[in-house]
Amino acid sequence: MPPRSDEPRRDATGSRRGSSRSGRGGDPRSGEPGVGGISDARAYTPRGRTIREGGGTARAGVGGGAEQRRTPRGGRSGDPFRPALQVLDGGRAGATRAGRREAAAGGRGAPVRTVSARPVREPFDDDEPPLRRRPGPRRPERPAARRPVRKPRRPPKLADPRRRLRLGTLLALALFTTIGIRLIYLQTVDTPAFADGGLGKRLTVVELPAARGAIYDRTGAPLVHSVEARYVYADPTLVKDRFATARQLSPMLGRPVSELAEKMKRRNLPGTGTPSQFEYLARGVDIDKAKQIMALGLDGISVHRDERREVPGNDLAANLLGFVSSDMVGLEGLEAKYDDLLRGQPGRKRYEVGRGDLAAPIPGGYSETTQPKPGSSLALTIDRDLQFQCQRILSDQMAQTRGSVGAAVVLDSSTGEVLAQASYPGYNAAAPTEVSSPTDREDAATSFVVDPGSIHKAITYGAALQEGVITPDTVLPVANSVIMGDTPFTDTHPANGRRMSIPGMLAFSSNVGTIEIAEKLGRDRLIDYQKRFGLGQPTGEGMPGEASGRLLPANEWSDSSYGSVPIGHSVDATPLQMAAAYAAIANDGTYVQPHLIKETIDPAGKRTPAAAPVRRSVLSPKHAAELRRMLEAVTTVDNGPGERATGLAAAVPGYRVAGKTGTGLRYVDGKRQPGEVGSFIGMAPAEKPRYVVAVFVWSPGGEGGAVAAPAFREMMGFTLHHYRVPPSATDKSPKFEVFPR
Structure with missing residues (x-):
C-alpha cells in the first residue's frame, strides 16, 4: 500500500478540503465546536480508531460546491473520555454511523456520499492528537511540517487478578x-x-556416698565396717536466721553454735559466682537423731542418707586399722594405706528445684543421677580372738610400768602371716580424737625402732654355723670382759675364763663369747647375714610409714663396732623385723616376708588373694635346726643360783620353746632415751615350730626385761592352745652343759 502523506490533500483549484469539524458541525451536547459526542465514540473500530481517523475518506457536499477533504492521519476529536467510551463500546464502529457524523458536521440537508475506505495502517492510541482550533477567521494555511517517525509502542496490558x-x-x-x-x-x-540459660540457678547437687569397704579378720569377722546413718546439711539460701537455727541444732549435733552458724553463712561457690546451696553440718548422725532434727521443721535444714564407720572392738587392733575422717577418708593405719581400695566412688544427684515455698524437685525437670560404686573390702591375716588376748596380756603386763611403750607380734612361721600385732598404749578407733598424743596411735611393731640387744645374737650364731665358724659342739674359753677400741664389754654371768659351750653362751647371753665368734666370722659376712635376715629395710608387711631400721655400713665401723654390732648394738631394727628373722630360723632357714593382707573382696564378692610373699634361703635346714636346739637352752638351763638361763620366765608348760632374751637401748632423733628395752622372741614347739612370738617393752625405769618374758609365755601359751597344737614330748627335750669338762 503506498505510503500516506502527512500533507492535506488539495483539490484541483488548490483549495484545502474542509473538515467535518469546521463550520457548523459542532455538537451542541459537548459544548465544543467540532467535537463528537457519545455517538462518535461508538464509531471506533476494534483497534480503537474511527473510520475517519483510521484513514478512511469521507466526501460530503454542502450545497452545490461541497468541499472535499481527508481527515489527517492520526487526527483525534480531542475528547479526553474517548478511550473509556471506546472500551465501553467494544471498539466497534460502522461506516454508516461515521458517514452520518460526517454529514452532520458538513451541514444540514447536504447529500452525503460515502467512499469506500482503503486499507491503511491503524495508528495507536498514543499518537499525537491534532491541534484544536479556535473558531474565527481562518489563517492562511502553511505547509505542515513533516512529523518525525516514532517507533510504535505496545499498549499497556490491563491488570491480571490471577497473577x-x-x-x-x-x-x-x-x-x-x-x-x-x-x-x-x-x-x-x-x-x-x-x-540451660538459668539452669545453674535452679540446680541442686546432692552427693550420694559410696559405701566404704569393710576390714575383716582371717575368719571373716568384721574388725571395722560401715553402717547406715544420716548427714545433716543446710541450704544457706533458705536459712532465715542462722544463729537461731544453730542454737537449736547445737545440742543435738554436739557442735558449737559458732561453728554451725559459720557453715550456714551465705557464700558463693568459687569460680561460678552462684550461691552455695549445700553445706555439711554433721556426718554419721544416728537415724533416730536425724528424725528428731527433721521434726523441728527448720528452714533450709535437711538430712540425707550417709554412713558411719563402726569399730565393733573399739580398741581392738586400732593401731593397725587406723581411722577415717568425717568424710570417710582414711587418715591412719590400714584405712589410710588402702584408702583408694576401700573408699569406692561416690555418686551424685543433680536436679532442678523451685524457690521459696516451691523449694522441691520440679516434676519433669532436669535430673541427673550418677550411682555410687561401693568400695572393696580387705581380709586380714589377723585372728580377732588372738589379737584381743595379745592386747589384753600386753596391757596387763605394761601396767607395772609408767610411760612405757610395748609391742607384740605373733607370726605363722611357715606362711609369714601376721596373726596378731598389738601395741601399747592403744586407743579407741571409734573415737580417735579422744587421744591427745599422735604417738599413742602409732603401730609400735613397725614404728618402734630400737637397738635389739642380745636377741641379735641369734643372727650372729646362725651366720657362724652356716659359714662353718662354729659347730653345736664348739667350746671356747670365755673371759669376763673384752675391750674393743676404747669400749669394755662385760658379761652379766661371768665365766671366769672357763670353757663355755655355744648353748651355754646363748643361755647366759655371753657378750664376750659372741664377740670372739664374730671376730672369726668377720665384719663383711656378718653384715651380709644381717641383710639376709631382713634387717636394714622395711618388711613390706602392709602398714603405712613402716620404719626401715638401719645397719651400720662397713665403712663406718670403728674399733668398738666390732664389739657392739655382734651383740645387737649400733643396729636399728623394729620388733617386726626381728620377729621375721626368728621366723626364718623356725622355718628351716627360709625367710618369708611377713604380711597382713590375706585377700581383697570386690563389691560383687569376688575374692583376690594377696601377692605371694617374698621368700629366700638364709640358713640350711640342718643349721637352722641346730640353732633352734641351741636356743632351747635359754628357757631350760637351770643349774642353781648364778647358773640359770636368762629366759626361764618364758618357758611354756608342756611345750619346748626356743628363743632369746634381749636388753637394748632406745634412740629418738639420735638421742638416747632413759631406761632400757627388754625383749624376748621365741618359737614353739621347738622341735617343729609353728608360731613365733616377739615382745618388746621400753620403760624409762628399765623394767622391760621383767615384763617381756612373762608376756611371751602367756601369749605363746594361748596361741598354742587356740590352734590346738599338741604338747611336746618331754622325753625328747635336750640337756645342755654350759661348762663342759
Whole structure:
C-alpha cells in the first residue's frame, strides 16, 4: 500500500478540503465546536480508531460546491473520555454511523456520499492528537511540517487478578516458611542453650556416698565396717536466721553454735559466682537423731542418707586399722594405706528445684543421677580372738610400768602371716580424737625402732654355723670382759675364763663369747647375714610409714663396732623385723616376708588373694635346726643360783620353746632415751615350730626385761592352745652343759 502523506490533500483549484469539524458541525451536547459526542465514540473500530481517523475518506457536499477533504492521519476529536467510551463500546464502529457524523458536521440537508475506505495502517492510541482550533477567521494555511517517525509502542496490558493472587500466595508461603524454619531452629538447635540459660540457678547437687569397704579378720569377722546413718546439711539460701537455727541444732549435733552458724553463712561457690546451696553440718548422725532434727521443721535444714564407720572392738587392733575422717577418708593405719581400695566412688544427684515455698524437685525437670560404686573390702591375716588376748596380756603386763611403750607380734612361721600385732598404749578407733598424743596411735611393731640387744645374737650364731665358724659342739674359753677400741664389754654371768659351750653362751647371753665368734666370722659376712635376715629395710608387711631400721655400713665401723654390732648394738631394727628373722630360723632357714593382707573382696564378692610373699634361703635346714636346739637352752638351763638361763620366765608348760632374751637401748632423733628395752622372741614347739612370738617393752625405769618374758609365755601359751597344737614330748627335750669338762 503506498505510503500516506502527512500533507492535506488539495483539490484541483488548490483549495484545502474542509473538515467535518469546521463550520457548523459542532455538537451542541459537548459544548465544543467540532467535537463528537457519545455517538462518535461508538464509531471506533476494534483497534480503537474511527473510520475517519483510521484513514478512511469521507466526501460530503454542502450545497452545490461541497468541499472535499481527508481527515489527517492520526487526527483525534480531542475528547479526553474517548478511550473509556471506546472500551465501553467494544471498539466497534460502522461506516454508516461515521458517514452520518460526517454529514452532520458538513451541514444540514447536504447529500452525503460515502467512499469506500482503503486499507491503511491503524495508528495507536498514543499518537499525537491534532491541534484544536479556535473558531474565527481562518489563517492562511502553511505547509505542515513533516512529523518525525516514532517507533510504535505496545499498549499497556490491563491488570491480571490471577497473577496478583499467585504473587500474594507466594509471598504468604514465603513468610510462613521463614517463621516455621525459625521456630524449628529455636525448638531444636537453640533449645539446650535457652533451657540451660538459668539452669545453674535452679540446680541442686546432692552427693550420694559410696559405701566404704569393710576390714575383716582371717575368719571373716568384721574388725571395722560401715553402717547406715544420716548427714545433716543446710541450704544457706533458705536459712532465715542462722544463729537461731544453730542454737537449736547445737545440742543435738554436739557442735558449737559458732561453728554451725559459720557453715550456714551465705557464700558463693568459687569460680561460678552462684550461691552455695549445700553445706555439711554433721556426718554419721544416728537415724533416730536425724528424725528428731527433721521434726523441728527448720528452714533450709535437711538430712540425707550417709554412713558411719563402726569399730565393733573399739580398741581392738586400732593401731593397725587406723581411722577415717568425717568424710570417710582414711587418715591412719590400714584405712589410710588402702584408702583408694576401700573408699569406692561416690555418686551424685543433680536436679532442678523451685524457690521459696516451691523449694522441691520440679516434676519433669532436669535430673541427673550418677550411682555410687561401693568400695572393696580387705581380709586380714589377723585372728580377732588372738589379737584381743595379745592386747589384753600386753596391757596387763605394761601396767607395772609408767610411760612405757610395748609391742607384740605373733607370726605363722611357715606362711609369714601376721596373726596378731598389738601395741601399747592403744586407743579407741571409734573415737580417735579422744587421744591427745599422735604417738599413742602409732603401730609400735613397725614404728618402734630400737637397738635389739642380745636377741641379735641369734643372727650372729646362725651366720657362724652356716659359714662353718662354729659347730653345736664348739667350746671356747670365755673371759669376763673384752675391750674393743676404747669400749669394755662385760658379761652379766661371768665365766671366769672357763670353757663355755655355744648353748651355754646363748643361755647366759655371753657378750664376750659372741664377740670372739664374730671376730672369726668377720665384719663383711656378718653384715651380709644381717641383710639376709631382713634387717636394714622395711618388711613390706602392709602398714603405712613402716620404719626401715638401719645397719651400720662397713665403712663406718670403728674399733668398738666390732664389739657392739655382734651383740645387737649400733643396729636399728623394729620388733617386726626381728620377729621375721626368728621366723626364718623356725622355718628351716627360709625367710618369708611377713604380711597382713590375706585377700581383697570386690563389691560383687569376688575374692583376690594377696601377692605371694617374698621368700629366700638364709640358713640350711640342718643349721637352722641346730640353732633352734641351741636356743632351747635359754628357757631350760637351770643349774642353781648364778647358773640359770636368762629366759626361764618364758618357758611354756608342756611345750619346748626356743628363743632369746634381749636388753637394748632406745634412740629418738639420735638421742638416747632413759631406761632400757627388754625383749624376748621365741618359737614353739621347738622341735617343729609353728608360731613365733616377739615382745618388746621400753620403760624409762628399765623394767622391760621383767615384763617381756612373762608376756611371751602367756601369749605363746594361748596361741598354742587356740590352734590346738599338741604338747611336746618331754622325753625328747635336750640337756645342755654350759661348762663342759
